[in-house]
Amino acid sequence: MALKARIYKAGINVADMNRHYYADHDLTIARHPSENDERAMLRLMVWLLHASGELQFTKGISTDDEPDIWQKNLSGEIETWIELGQPDEKRIRKACGRAKKVYIYNYGGRSSDIWWQQYHDKVQRFDNLYIYRIPAEGNELVRLIDKTMKLHCIIQDQQVTIGNNADSITVEISQRFPD
Template structure:
């Protein structure tokens, strides 16, 4: 018997001073049985940090190779931004950079290991693809506060994230890395 996804609700109070985005979001996030809490939290943070009109979690699930975990579509339905999470392989990122105008990767893993597996010479427009990482200790502390119903206050200033998740307050810088 296959296990079902667990539905998490997240009320987000988003204040992204860097981009001038101030929103109250009600997210329903399905967590696949094979998905770690760290991956799901990184997916939620990527959604918030990339928030704009047309942003969505994909319907393909965490194991889909055809769609990213988070994406942005314009009003015509065209994929404009491919937002990957975790440790995607070079072929996936190469394909993404051909399909979307912009590609970004958010990882909760060791960024040196993620970058080492992504040889830039095999990736289309590699020099334009940022890889963002979060402090692993902060991700671990935040995931221990995750529940089925969550309240997340997220403030971003100068690429520094201040977050409070269900009463647990944390802060971390968003480190940006490049493939080249």
């Protein structure tokens, strides 16, 4: 018997000072059986960094043809391709060829740094690629996970603060590429 995705509902108020974007979003997050709660919450945080009415979670981890998050235009072309983790060179090349903008958010501490050392020179040719590092503090977001969540998110500079009525976590994202 196949395991089913765990479903989370999140009502989120977003205040993105960088983009002057202020909105409320009701999101459904399907956590794949092979995904842990930390990664699901990191996906949510990354979605919030790019929040818009057109941005969508995809099947992500369960399919090779889709990123974790994307935004398509009305004609079906991929405007934004967003990956979490440490994709290989072939996947990066594919993403950069299919989308106008590609964002990769590395997490995982030391393994993330090793991945970056390996791929730093290989990604220099991509003009539409942006790579960010999520520090270990990102794992603290798991404290906020619940089947039904009411959250607020404030984004200013490279800091993302996500919280509920009882707790909040601030994560400072750093840009790796372009340098």
